[in-house]
Amino acid sequence: MNFEPRIVGFCCNWCSYRGADLAGTARMKCSPNVRIIRVMCSGRVEPTFVVKAFELGADGVLVLGCHPGDCHYSEGNYKTMRRMPLLKKMLAQMGVEEERMRLDWVSASEGDRFVSIVDDMTAKVRALGPFKNNSKEAKHG
């Protein structure tokens, strides 16, 4: 059976979600693997959300926010910019491949950029295969 990755995408309301919307209204072709969750700001994405997504069986997590300097709330995305690399470092220690978590910036006018990020991430996660969840497996081991 072909493996179709399930990727959770957190998109900020003001830029990335609109970017995704633009890709849709412009009828751009895009991998259907990212399940978008709209958040008011990428700064709202707590590391717990990302870990929880993996716990619940996501194969990848994509966090998209406004470009640095463009945040609707001035500096929410700067907080994300600091948190996600540290989270990535922690996840790497936990044996989660680097490509399964990605932080990027997409503005409201960048429908094409949204598509290319989604396609690229989907291809990389597909190549990695399914993310086997530890917590469900761990009975004794």
Added chain:
Amino acid sequence: MAKLKLALYWASSCGGCEIAQLQIGDKILKLAEVADIVFWPVAIDVKYKDVEAMPEKSIDVCLFNGAIRTSEQEHMAKMLREKSKVLIAYGACAYGGGIPGLGNMFNRELIFERAYLETPSTDNKDKILPQTKCKVPEGELTIPEFYDTVKTLKQTVDIDYVIPGCPPEARTTWLALEALIEGKLPPKGTVITHNAKAVCDDCPRKRDVKKVKKFYRTFEIIPEPEICLLEQGLLCAGIATRGGCEAPCPQANMPCTGCYGPVDGVIDQGAHFLSAVASVIDSNDPEEIQRIIDGIHDPVGTFYRYSLPDSLLRRARVK
């Protein structure tokens, strides 16, 4: 009134919890007035078979410390649950997995390899590893099975309360024992402490703006004694840890390591701590941010020091 029947047990732990139990000082006499200790492997000679012979729910309270790492510990957890009316996870290991829980970064094979083959002080030419069964002239010997994954007490059996800490402070232990003696028990599932807010609430250090350009390990600086340790670049877990301990570590110039577990409402202490730490980084430049993060050497060991088995991911994926 009949005396309370009290049991104390240790699973995967260091023995520090037993010492912490004695630290309640002369209150132990008050405890002896109202309670009989029916099982306490560290101090009294009661065998497993004696516990097995006890009727169901005949123990009033069991303080269970240590994580669940072997089949023996799992067996005892199940047996003590059956025999006890109230089962309390005592200390960080029973609560969140504790230091033994960091074994979840590895599996049995890797741990055995390290402990029985690779360590420089080990002389094991025949590469003998522990076996659950072994034949000797006198017959068959058995030892408990060592599991791949460390579990918390709550992941093994139903628990009633938690007394957190590594080890629990005497005041926390007494707070719980007093409630038991007086029969004023909180709702089931309560983590019993004096303060449900974060350690910062207990900590007398001055707090101002948190902006950090470089993180230090404890041996790299002597911190200023009155200012918040996190502001000085030390990875203090106080912000992500339940209080009630009166912040003895920050008051001794050492950062909190998080032994009282998460505050109410937090499901993953490590991710919560990580989020707070990353937010105080004082830079908007991705490269500089990366450099500052490179100064945090062991994120899992720092953020999940006492709670890895209790975290959302529970263990690392080991190839």
